[in-house]
Amino acid sequence: MVVAGIVAAVIAVGGIALAVYVDNNRYxxxxxxxxxxxxxxxEKRIEIDGATVNFAEGPDNGPALLLIHGQSMQWEDYASVLPDLAASxxxxxxxxxGHGESAHDPARYTCAIQGQALVTFAREVIGGPYAVSGLSSGGIIAAWVAAHDVEHVTALVLEDPPLFHVTPDEMQKDPGCFVWLDGFTVIHGFLEQDETDDLAVYYAEHSYLFSQFGGLQPKIAxxxxxxxxxNPDGHLVLSWVxxxxxxxxxxxxxxxxxxxxAFYQGTWVSEDEQADMLESVACPTVYLKAETQYGKDGVLYAANSDEDAERVESLVRECETVRIASGHDIHYEHPAAFIEAVDRACERAGA
Known part of the structure; x- marks a missing residue:
């Protein structure tokens, strides 16, 4: 009876753990x-130069802060930090x-065009000084905004941007980088074919990341x-992954x-543009750099290399670098560290 009770308890605990696991994956x-x-x-919208810009605005509880998400995400990617940021x-x-409810127009898919739209957004919606933070490609856009709206940008947070590792030549430098193999070449392949019309399905079938999981990739696909x-119109969730x-x-x-x-073709930004914008940033800057890692095959598993990071540091005048053991989406994985970086940049600016 005692053994049977223990077995029943173990099964019950396992069932609860499985239910929690599935629930977290889905919801x-x-x-x-x-x-x-x-x-x-x-959530609100504004028209800028004939294009819709969708955004979410929080309560007015302090200095203005503009957040720019990374590629394939949207404003909701910041959900893990928005309530705490909104307090201050x-x-x-x-x-x-190209993301969320903003305009999907390839003619606007360059760093400069997006950056200029956000400078206009800041003038028309924010209407005063503001800090700006961006993740990944959003970090490069944030640097562009800080460089071209020097009068109003008070502080800058660069959250693991792929600076100097974002053009095709930069990303394919030996031994190559993860985002080129897992992102741009896969999506280019999707656009070049007509058998699969769902990007998520195509990615699951051809992902470099999932190919590293042995025989699990076909099951994920x-x-x-x-x-x-x-659920063709909803966000993708998988119960068992x-x-x-x-x-x-x-x-x-x-x-x-x-x-x-645009990244695959090299039209989004050039190496010279990256250097010029960084040299033009005048405000206090916190550069959050996720740890640099390499896969067993030598592929760079990071936004950029240590050498790239050193170049960023040499070009930005008031740069304070914080290196962190984290994946790419730092604000999601380490929300407290991200909020601390925002606070630090704004404190240095006197905001």
Whole structure:
């Protein structure tokens, strides 16, 4: 009887753990977004130069802060930090062109065009001084904004931007980098074919990341096909796969893959543009650099290399670098560290 009771208890605990695991995979992200909305964030739209810019605005509880998400994400990617940021800042989180509910127009898929739209957004919506933070390609846009709106940008947070590792030549330098293999070449392949019309399904079938999981890739692809067939208009969630593994696909239903094609073709930004904008940044800057790692095959598993990071540091006049053991999306994985970086940059600016 005692043994039977122990077995029953173990089965019950295992069942609860499995239920929690599945529930988090399916609804964890949604709950974060709900908390952000409950903290007072309202979604709004504005037309800038004939293009829709979608954004979320929080309550006015302090200095203005503009947040720019990374590629294939949207403003909701910041949900894990929005409630805490809203306690001290007046937060504006935008959808970049090609993402979310902002305009999907390939003619606007350059760093400079997006940056200029945000300078205009700041003038028309924020209407005063503001700090700016961006993740990944959003970090490069944030640097562009800081360089071209020096009068109003008070502080800058660069959250693991792929500076000097973002053009095709830079990304293919031996031994190559993860985002080229897992992102741009896969999405280019998707655009070049007509057999699969769902980017999430195509990515699951051809992902470099999932190919490293041995025989698990076909199963992930099968689950992705089933989920997309059942819920074609929703964000992608998979019950049996850890959410962090597939989080990069979560907003694929609102993402224009032609945005990635601009990176593949090398039209989004040039090496010279990157250097020029960094040299023009005048405000206090905190550079959050995720740890540099390499795969067994020598592929760079990071936004950029240590050498690239040193170049960033040499070009930005008031740069304070924080290196952190983290994946790429630092604000999601380490929200407290990200908020501390924002506070630090704003404190240095006297904001």
């Amino acid at each position: 964890g992200e949604e709950r974060l977004i709900e908390k952000a909305r409950a903290a007072g964030f309202d 800042y007046h937060v504006f989180a935008i959808d970049c062109f 099968e689950w992705t096909r089933s989920e997309r067939a059942a 850890p959410h962090d593994w597939v989080r990069g696909m979560y907003f694929y239903d609102d993402f224009d893959p032609r945005f990635s094609e």
